[in-house]
Amino acid sequence: MAQRDATHDPARRSWVASANAPGTDFPIQNLPLGVFSTHGAGPRCGVAIGDQILDLTAAHAAGLIGNAAVAEPSLGALMGQGRAASAALRAEVSALLSEGATPRPELLVPMATARMHLPTTVRNFSDFMASYDHCARLGVKRDPKNPLPPAFRQLPVAYHSRASSVRVSGESVIRPHGQWQHQDGSMHFGPTEAMDYELEMAVWIAGDNALGEPVTMASAPDRIFGYGLLNDWSVRDVQRWEMPPLGPFLGKSVSTSVSPWIITAEALAPFEVPAAVQDPPALPYLDSAWNRSHGGLAVRMTAAILTPRMRAEGAAPFILTDTQFAAMYWTAATMVAHHGTNGCNLLAGDLLGSGTVSGSEETARACLAEIGLTGPVVLPNGESRKWIQDGDEIIFRGRAEAPGAVSIGFGECRGVLDPAIAWPA
Amino acid sequence: MAQRDATHDPARRSWVASANAPGTDFPIQNLPLGVFSTHGAGPRCGVAIGDQILDLTAAHAAGLIGNAAVAEPSLGALMGQGRAASAALRAEVSALLSEGATPRPELLVPMATARMHLPTTVRNFSDFMASYDHCARLGVKRDPKNPLPPAFRQLPVAYHSRASSVRVSGESVIRPHGQWQHQDGSMHFGPTEAMDYELEMAVWIAGDNALGEPVTMASAPDRIFGYGLLNDWSVRDVQRWEMPPLGPFLGKSVSTSVSPWIITAEALAPFEVPAAVQDPPALPYLDSAWNRSHGGLAVRMTAAILTPRMRAEGAAPFILTDTQFAAMYWTAATMVAHHGTNGCNLLAGDLLGSGTVSGSEETARACLAEIGLTGPVVLPNGESRKWIQDGDEIIFRGRAEAPGAVSIGFGECRGVLDPAIAWPA
Known part of the structure; x- marks a missing residue:
C-alpha cells in the first residue's frame, strides 16, 4: 500500500525542463526505475525524468543517494529490500530532481542515447487471466x-509461464515453428500462421516469502514493487492444439x-481506485477492505500496430486496443495473494502478467483473437490483419490518469515480428 | 549422446573400498555429481563414490582435476560448459578413483557427515506428461x-512449472491451504485433503541455446546433462478445480x-535402450534414428511410504510403485527437442520433469491418484492410505540395470509431509 505524499504534489516541478512539458510520460511525479547502458558504460540503474535518465549509480557515487542497491547493474537488489526501501528512494530522488534543488546535469543521460535492459533477471514468470471480458468473449x-x-x-x-524468454x-520476435492438427x-x-499479441499489465514482485509461508491479502499489496506493460506474444494455432489439459x-x-521502466507502486498511489465488483464476493482469503476500496488502478492501456507499408508511408501506428486496467475482475493484490496461498515462495524479481486487459467495449478487445471474432481489422491504408504479419510492429502504451493528479506514463513496449527461420536440415 | 568407454568397464574397481561392495548405488561406473557441505565448510561440488564423496574443489586445488568449474559452489558453471566438459571430467575422476591410482583419502568426505544441496539454482522448471499408462488410466x-x-x-x-519451489x-513439505468447489x-x-506424490525422472539441461534458435532432435541428446529422481508433489483437490483451461x-x-546426485548422461550410456514404439510415428521433427535405437533408459524406479506408525514399529518402507522409465511413450530427447521447437531458450541448470512414470502393470501406478482407482492402499501393518497423511515420508529410489553393465543407483529422493499451519488471522 502506498500513501499519497509530497512526491505526488501536482505543483512540484523539476529542474529537468523536459519533465515539466505537458503530456510527458515522465514528470517528476512518476520517477520510474529502469536499467540502462550507454556507449562505453555497462548496465546501471536509472530513473526516467522527462527525456533524460538520472544515473542512480553516479548519484550514489556522488553521495546524493544513500542506498547502495542502486549501484548494482540490476534492480534485483532494490526489489529484494522491499517496499520501504523503494519508498525512501523515491523521496530522495524527488528531492534531488525538484525545482529549487541544485541542478545536477552531470548526473543526466539523454534517453535517446541509452539502451534499455531488463530491469532484473526474471526469476519466475506467472501469467494470469483476470479479465472477465477476455474470457467471456472467447x-x-x-x-x-x-x-x-x-x-x-x-x-x-x-499458469506458470516461461521466465527465460522474457525480453x-x-x-x-521470430515467427516460431510449431505443430498443430488440421x-x-x-x-x-x-x-505459425496465427501470431497474436496480448496486452497485459506486468507486476514486479518485491521481497521474498519463505517456501511454506503463505502470502495473505494483508501482506500482498506490499509485495508489489511496481508495474509495467507486457506483451504476452501468443501462438494461437500451437496453443489451441497443445493446451488440453496442462495449459x-x-x-x-x-x-x-x-x-x-517500472512504475513503482508508490508512484501509482494517486491512481488507486475501487476494485471491480465481484459476484459472488471473493472468499475471505482473497478479500480485504483495502482491496475493495484501493485495489484497482486507473491506467488506460493501448495497443497499436505499425505495418511495413504504414512505415514506408510515414503513417502513425494504428490503435487496435484502447482499454482500462481498472475494469479487471481480479486486482493485482488478489493475484499476489492467491499465488502465495499454498506457501509458494514469491521472490524479488518475479514477474506476474495480469492476463489480457480486455474491457466490455468493442474497442477494448486486447488481442487479435478477440478482435478477429468480428472479422479481420482493416487499417486506414486498406491493409487488413487477422493475425500479425512479418515486419509488423506492435506498440503498447499506458497512462495513469486521475482527477487532481499529474498523469504519468508507462513509456512503451514495442516488438517487431521477424520472419521464420528455415527449419534446420 | 554418450559412448560406452573404459569408464564403464565392469572390471574397473576403486581404491574406495565401499564403491566395490555389491549393490552399492555408487560404484566407480556411476560417478554422479552433486553439491554438498560439511560442518564448517560451505557448499562445493562432489562425486559420490561408495559411501564417500570425492571433494572436487579439493581435488582441483590439489591439481588433480583440471576444470575450474568444479571449484564453484554449484554445478551451474559445469552445466554451462556442455557435455564435452562433463565427459572429460568423468574420465579424469574415473582415473583418479581407480584401483591402481594413488589413493587420496584426504579428498574424501564420508557421505554420512555431509549435507546435500540443490545441484544448481533451478533456472526454469518444465514438467511433462509422457507416460501413456498414467494418462490412459486417469x-x-x-x-x-x-x-x-x-x-x-x-x-x-x-507445462511450465514453478522453479522457486524446487527443493x-x-x-x-508443508500441507498447503487451497480452494476448491464441493x-x-x-x-x-x-x-488440502488430497496430497499426492508423482514419481518422475528429472532431466537436467546442459548448455544454452539462444532465444529463437530451435533445438532439434540432432542437438537434443547433447543438451541433457544428466538425470535424477523428482517428486512432483501434487495437491489433487486444488489442482482439479483450478486447471481448466490454463493447467x-x-x-x-x-x-x-x-x-x-545427478547421474550423468555419460554414466547412463550402457543403459540406453530403444524408445517405446509410437503409433502413429512421431512427426520428423520429433524423430531420429538415434532416438529410436537409444532414446530410452533402462531405469527401474520405486516409490515407497514410511508412515509415523511404521517408523515407530521399526518397519521398512512399503513399496507403492515399482516401474520402468524405459516404458515412457516419449523419451527425454523428444522432450528437450519439443521444448525448443519454438526457439524457447533452454538454459544450463533448467530442470525438466518427465511426468509420472507409470507402466501398464498395476504395481507400476506411480501416484496415489492412480493407485486409488482400485481403492485405498492397505499397508502391511493394517493402515490404509487414499492420500498422503501428516508425517508420512515418501521415498523414491532408482537403479539403471542392463546386461553386461555394472548396475548403478540414483540414491534417494525423500520428503516428509508436515502438518498444515494455522491460517494467519
Missing part, C-alpha cells in the same frame, strides 16, 4: 452457456516483452 | 472413449523434490 465461441472457466469467479486463474521492449485430423508442422506451453514461450 | 475415468489428451500421441504434452531431497457447488478453503498452478508449486 469462451462464448466454445460454450455459449458456460463461457467462463469454472473457477473464474472464485480465483484469479493463472525487454525493442527486441524483435480439422481433417492431419498433422501440420511449420511456421499453454510452446504457445507462450517464444518471447514475452516487457516495458523497461 | 483419463478413462473422465472420458472412456477418449482417455488421452488430444495431442498425446503427437507431442510430449507439458533437494530431505526437506519436508460437488454441491459450495466453496471450500482450507488445508496446474497452485496444485504444483507447493514443493518439488529432487534427488541430490
